Amino acid sequence: MTLIDGRKGDLATIIAVHNDQKTKKRLQDMGITKGAQVKVMSVYGKNAYILKIRGSRVVLGADVAAGLEVELDHVRSKGEQGGREFIRKHLTAKK
Amino acid sequence: MNTIKVALIGNPNCGKTTLFNAYTGAKHKVGNWPGVTVEKREGLLHHDGNHITLVDLPGIYSISPYSLEEKLTQEYILNYDPDVIVNVVDASNLERNLYLTAQLLEMGKPVVLALTMVDVLEARRITLNTDKLSKALGVDVVPVTALRNLGLKNLLHTVIRRSKAKEVQEPPGIPYGELEEAIAQVESLLPVQEGVEERFRRWIAIKLLEGDGSILQKVETPELKALLEKLAASGVHYEEELAIKKYGHVQEIVPQVLEGDEGREILSDRIDRILTHELLGIPIFLAMMGLVFVFTFTVGNHFAGLMEGFFGFAGSFVTSRFGAWGVAEWMTSLVVDGIIGGVGGILIFLPNIAALFVAMSLMEDSGYMARIALIMDKIMRRFGLSGKAFIPMILGFGCSVPAIMTARTLEDERDRLATIMVTPFMSCSARFPIYVLFSRAFFPGREILVTLTLYVLGILVAVLTALLFKRTLAKGEKGALILELPNYKLPSWKTTGIFVWEKVRGYIVRAGTIIFIASIFLWFILEYNFSGKAEMSASIGASIGKAIAPAFSPMGFGTWEAALALLAGIMGKEIVVSSMAVIYGIGEGSLSAVLSQVGFTPASAYAFMVFALLYTACLATLGVIKKETNSWRWMFFAFGYQLGVAWVVSALIYQVIGLFA
Ligand SMILES: Nc1nc2c(ncn2[C@@H]2O[C@H](COP(=O)(O)OP(=O)(O)OP(=O)(O)O)[C@@H](O)[C@H]2O)c(=O)[nH]1
Numbered sequence: 001m002t003l004i005d006g007r008k009g010d011l012a013t014i015i016a017v018h019n020d021q022k023t024k025k026r027l028q029d030m031g032i033t034k035g036a037q038v039k040v041m042s043v044y045g046k047n048a049y050i051l052k053i054r055g056s057r058v059v060l061g062a063d064v065a066a067g068l069e070v071e072l073d074h075v076r077s078k079g080e081q082g083g084r085e086f087i088r089k090h091l092t093a094k095k
Numbered sequence: 096m097n098t099i100k101v102a103l104i105g106n107p108n109c110g111k112t113t114l115f116n117a118y119t120g121a122k123h124k125v126g127n128w129p130g131v132t133v134e135k136r137e138g139l140l141h142h143d144g145n146h147i148t149l150v151d152l153p154g155i156y157s158i159s160p161y162s163l164e165e166k167l168t169q170e171y172i173l174n175y176d177p178d179v180i181v182n183v184v185d186a187s188n189l190e191r192n193l194y195l196t197a198q199l200l201e202m203g204k205p206v207v208l209a210l211t212m213v214d215v216l217e218a219r220r221i222t223l224n225t226d227k228l229s230k231a232l233g234v235d236v237v238p239v240t241a242l243r244n245l246g247l248k249n250l251l252h253t254v255i256r257r258s259k260a261k262e263v264q265e266p267p268g269i270p271y272g273e274l275e276e277a278i279a280q281v282e283s284l285l286p287v288q289e290g291v292e293e294r295f296r297r298w299i300a301i302k303l304l305e306g307d308g309s310i311l312q313k314v315e316t317p318e319l320k321a322l323l324e325k326l327a328a329s330g331v332h333y334e335e336e337l338a339i340k341k342y343g344h345v346q347e348i349v350p351q352v353l354e355g356d357e358g359r360e361i362l363s364d365r366i367d368r369i370l371t372h373e374l375l376g377i378p379i380f381l382a383m384m385g386l387v388f389v390f391t392f393t394v395g396n397h398f399a400g401l402m403e404g405f406f407g408f409a410g411s412f413v414t415s416r417f418g419a420w421g422v423a424e425w426m427t428s429l430v431v432d433g434i435i436g437g438v439g440g441i442l443i444f445l446p447n448i449a450a451l452f453v454a455m456s457l458m459e460d461s462g463y464m465a466r467i468a469l470i471m472d473k474i475m476r477r478f479g480l481s482g483k484a485f486i487p488m489i490l491g492f493g494c495s496v497p498a499i500m501t502a503r504t505l506e507d508e509r510d511r512l513a514t515i516m517v518t519p520f521m522s523c524s525a526r527f528p529i530y531v532l533f534s535r536a537f538f539p540g541r542e543i544l545v546t547l548t549l550y551v552l553g554i555l556v557a558v559l560t561a562l563l564f565k566r567t568l569a570k571g572e573k574g575a576l577i578l579e580l581p582n583y584k585l586p587s588w589k590t591t592g593i594f595v596w597e598k599v600r601g602y603i604v605r606a607g608t609i610i611f612i613a614s615i616f617l618w619f620i621l622e623y624n625f626s627g628k629a630e631m632s633a634s635i636g637a638s639i640g641k642a643i644a645p646a647f648s649p650m651g652f653g654t655w656e657a658a659l660a661l662l663a664g665i666m667g668k669e670i671v672v673s674s675m676a677v678i679y680g681i682g683e684g685s686l687s688a689v690l691s692q693v694g695f696t697p698a699s700a701y702a703f704m705v706f707a708l709l710y711t712a713c714l715a716t717l718g719v720i721k722k723e724t725n726s727w728r729w730m731f732f733a734f735g736y737q738l739g740v741a742w743v744v745s746a747l748i749y750q751v752i753g754l755f756a
Contacts, residue, residue, distance in 0.1 A: 017335070019575075022161065026506065026577050028338040029156030031191045035339060041364060045373055045473045048482075048576060054190040054342075057363070059469050061481070061576030 001072070003038075003049060003065040010040040012070035019067035027068075030058045037073065098146040099258045100175065103209075104168060104199065105183030106192050107131075107154030108581050110211035110241060113590075114183060115151040117241040118251075122593045124497070126459035127581050128486070129154060130504035135167060142251050150177070156191075158198045160309045163503050169309075172202065178258045180206045181250070186223055186238070187215040187582060189353065193232075193345040194338075200232065200266045201301060203294040205257050209250050210238040215582060221355030228352040233266030242587055263294065269344040274336055277304060277326055284319045304333040363462070363582045370463070376470045383463075387454040388550070391527075392543050395447025399531075402446065406439035425628075429618055432680045437614025440676030441606050441669045444528040445599065451524050452598040453591065455493050460586035460594075464489070465578060472576055478558045479565025481505070481576050484514040488557060491521030492550075493598070495716040499723055506575075513564040515723055516733060519712035520557040520740075522550050525668040529707045532672055536687035537700040545701070549708050556709060556740060610673050613666055617659075617677045636678075649746040650706060651699030651753075661706070667713045698756060702749035710741035 006012060014036050017024050031054035032038070039052040047062040060068075103111045107129030116123055119138030124131055136151045152171060153164035160166050172180070182199050184192040199206050208228070216223055229236040235253045239246035271278060281300040285291055291299060291314060302310045303323060311323075326333065370379055410431050417427040458464055464486060472482025483505055490498035495518055502514040530549055534542040620636035623629060631637060640655030643662065647653045656678045664671035679689045695703070711717070711734050721730040 022506075023575050023577070024335065025159065025161055026156075026575070028335070029194075030577060030579065031194065031342065033339050033342055034335065036342070041367070042371065042373075044371055044376065044469060047473050047476070048469055050367070050371065050469070050580070052364075054346075056188045056191050057367070057580040057582075059576060059578045059580060061472065064575045064577060 001070060003040075003060070003068040003070050004062060006040040006043070006049060006065070006070065008040055008042045011037065011073040012040070013037050013073055014068055015071050016069040017067060018069060019064060023064060023067070027064070031056065032058070032060075032068070038070070098148055099179065099255065100148050100150070100177040101179050101181055101254055101258075102150045102152060102171065102175075102177040103181050103183055104152055104172075104195075105154060106156055106185060106188070106195055107579070109154060109183045109185040109188075109192060111151055111154065111183045113241040114209065114211065114239065114247075115149060116593075117244060117247055118149055122597050123151070124594060124597075125590050126456075126464065127462040127584060128459060128464040129579050129581065130486075130501065131459075133164070133500050133503045135171065142255065145255050147251075147254070155195065157195055158202070159305065160307060162506060166309075172204065176204075178205065179254050180204050181209050181254060182206050183209045183211055185212045186210045187212040187219070189223070190342075190345055190349050193348065194341055196232065197269055197341045197345055200234065201269065201298045203263075203298055205260075205263075206234050206266075207250070207253050207257050208232065208234055208236040210236060211241065213238045214240055215584070219355065219361060221353055224352045224354065228348070231267075231348045231351060242589060268297070269341055271301075271337065271340050274304075274331075274333065274340065277331075277333065280322060280326075281319070284316065284322055286314055286316055286319075288314070301337060305337055306334055361582070363580075366583050367466070367580070371466055371469055376466075380467060380470050383458070387451070387458070388547065389543065390454050391447055391451040392546070395444070395450040396531075398446030399443050402443040406435060406443060409439065410435045425622070428622070429615070433614050433618030433677055434611065436676040436680060437617070437673035438606050438611050440673045441528065441610050442603070444531065444669075445602060447527055447531070448524050448602055449595055449599050451527070452493060452595045455490070456591040456594045457586050458489075460584070460590050462581045462583040465580050468578055469580070475558075475561075478561040480510055480513060480561050481507075483576070483578060484510060484517075484561075487514050487518050488521050488554075491518040491523060493524055495519045495521070495523050495712055496719045499716065499719045502723065509565070512568075512724060512729070513561050515720060515729075516564055516736070517557040517560045519716055519720075519733070519737060520553050520560065520709060522553040522708055523668070525713065526708055528669055528672040530704055532675070532687060533690065533695075533700045533704050536690045537695065537697040545704075549704055552705065552744075553708055556744065560736075560740070605667065605669070609667055610670060613663060613670050614673050614677050617663060617674055621678065631678075646742075647706075650702040650742075650749045652695060652703050654694055656693065657695075657703060661710065664707065665711055665714060667715070668707065671707055698749055698752040701752065702745045705748050706741050706745035708741075709737060709744055711737045 003012070014032065014034055017027060017032070017034060019027065036053060041050040041052055041057065043049055049060045049062070049065045051058050051060060103115055105111050108127065108131070112123050112125050112132050115121060115136065115138060116125065118140055121136070121138055123136060132151060132153045134153070138149045140147050140149060150171070152168045155165045155168050158165065158169050160169055180199060182196050184196060196208065210223070210225065213223065225236045225238060235257065237246055237250040237253050239250050241247065278297065278300050281303050282296050285296055285299060299310060299314060304326065369375060413435065414427060414431055417430070467489060468482040468486055471485040475482050475485055486504070487498045487501045490501055498518050499515050502511050502518065505511040505514055530546040531542065534545040538545045617636060621631050621634045624633055624635050624638070636659055637655050639662070640659035644653045644655045644658040647658055656675070660671045660674040660678060663674040679693065690700070717730055717734060720733050721727060724730065
């Protein structure tokens with residue numbers, strides 16, 4: 001999966017960076033490299049990913065996140081579902 | 096006596112400028128978002144009989160020639176050859192900061208590490224073992240807290256000692272494992288020439304593997320080029336692999352030196368849950384901007400009333416005194432109408448300006464600025480810009496000149512150009528007096544609302560311009576959003592105090608110089624014509640105004656007075672107001688009262704404000720546009736475009752109001 005599918009609370013390891021050379025270099029500067037672990041702090045409006053990486057907080061746009069191939073470090077449990085899913089599920093359930 | 100050249104190098108927002116200010120007593124701007132410093136600055140200091148030149152460089156994440164800031168820093172290190180590099184390291188963000196340190200150490204220059212934000216770490220109950228860090232890196236490590244002047248002497252001593260030490264510092268190199276072979280191969284092919292001494296060879300080889308073109312130029316030989324091409328074709332991405340190894344090296348050091356629970360959720364994360372909340376983010380942002388606006392207006396106005404009273408009093412006092420002393424009438428007129436009227440007419444807005452800058456400083460120093468870029472990204476993207484472009488735009492509410500320079504933090508050249516073009520439309524503080532003056536005269540009781548519409552109109556024109564630009568002249572990909580969010584912190588009184596005082600001082604200086612001279616000059620051309628003293632309507636000033644006035648008749652203010660004031664306003668937009676004060680003379684009552692008697696109607700007053708908002712930015716802004724785009728063409732384009740937009744929008748608004756009224 002790519003980081004685009006990441007949800008709030010996910011812990012993941014980056015397994016490949018497919019972005020263009022320039023973006024890749026800027027990602028490296030931020031500590032986002034192959035093998036690094038990221039935590040998805042939150043997803044803002046589906047188009048910006050707020051990550052915790054090597055102790056700092058970095059925002060990536062969706063187009064950048066799409067180039068990051070990641071592997072989840074855990075199995076998602078129900079409690080870890082993003083707020084969006086949570087709301088959608090519960091609102092639809094009421095209907 | 097020899098001087099020691101010291102360069103401060105570190106990540107953006109790591110506290111370099113704070114440190115620089117603490118040493119040199121300079122008052123350069125400090126803010127809690129990455130990219131505040133965009134230019135190199137030098138300062139001199141003396142200590143124990145040593146002369147030290149201290150240089151503050153823009154923050155960078157790595158040594159490479161990608162962005163403007165990185166180019167500047169890399170060239171600085173290579174060409175000016177500082178005696179000691181002080182690597183400023185944000186202790187609360189150790190891993191990422193040490194990535195740059197690793198690169199600096201590789202360069203083979205003497206490095207001293209200055210650790211900032213140690214207090215932040217303490218607050219998180221994490222301790223940092225500086226001895227261990229020093230051992231692991233092989234350099235001196237000195238903790239400093241520049242905001243409270245702690246550790247500054249110690250750092251200075253260490254730097255001086257380092258500069259005098261004979262032995263070359265040899266920090267343990269980074270083990271590159273399987274990449275070593277390629278490094279050795281490249282190293283062996285490096286020519287022997289100046290700048291490629293033994294201790295730089297490894298670094299140069301690594302840079303070449305990373306694909307640094309500017310260094311390749313200096314050492315290129317056919318064999319070397321062939322080798323690099325062969326390696327590049329081998330399927331190993333050297334640039335990436337080298338970076339990974341560097342991080343790996345750092346990753347091993349960090350756990351050895353930090354003690355405490357790093358995993359705990361920190362306060363900034365909790366604050367972000369609210370301020371960058373998906374649904375609350377924008378409403379909170381709008382509310383904050385509203386608050387800033389109301390604060391500027393009300394708090395400022397509270398004091399502005401007092402100032403106005405003072406200058407009114409000063410005017411009548413001088414008139415009566417000069418009268419009693421028998422001072423020539425022209426002299427009284429010059430002092431009262433020209434100087435007190437013009438300069439005083441501007442100074443009464445000082446409290447508003449100060450209030451605005453207090454609010455801006457709080458926003459910048461708290462760490463909220465970077466969040467605005469995030470929150471606005473989605474909206475800005477619709478207009479073809481990234482959220483980061485919004486930071487210069489917001490700063491444009493203060494003053495366009497530094498705001499335009501901040502556009503350097505945008506990586507994409509076209510994004511940067513578009514941002515430079517739209518920023519002048521953001522209503523800067525110099526336009527504020529114009530709104531207050533006119534809205535008080537024509538929309539009493541609704542000043543705030545009317546002024547707000549102008550701010551909004553400015554933003555609207557800015558984003559539409561961005562859209563137009565990104566569709567035509569600066570076409571291209573939208574810059575990728577990659578942005579660091581700094582930790583929130585309580586704004587420091589010192590930082591805010593310095594920032595606001597610098598702005599207030601600048602404003603007073605402007606009033607005392609440019610506006611003073613402009614007022615006297617204007618008074619002169621209004622009192623005289625080529626045959627001597629004349630009625631105002633026959634003066635040189637009036638003739639100039641009359642020549643261009645017809646251009647403004649579609650907007651309802653085609654009077655020579657308005658035309659002349661707007662023309663003078665190109666020097667600085669406050670001058671529109673000071674000029675009007677001189678032209679109409681505030682001796683007989685407040686300027687607001689006079690305006691309605693000289694042909695302005697509410698509709699034409701509004702059109703006038705719109706024109707003043709949008710038309711040609713001041714000379715200083717044009718100057719910075721020239722400098723930042725490095726092209727006269729873009730500067731003249733900006734000039735013409737703004738003038739055109741102002742004319743069209745202002746006329747349109749006047750005509751439309753005319754239809755309904
Ligand atoms: N808590 C704490 N804050 C600090 C310290 N030093 C600097 N700061 C704050 O950190 C922020 C960034 O400081 P600057 O001096 O502007 O950083 P810079 O490295 O010059 O940043 P750029 O200009 O963006 O490259 C400001 O809000 C400072 O007030 C420190 O030792 N402790």
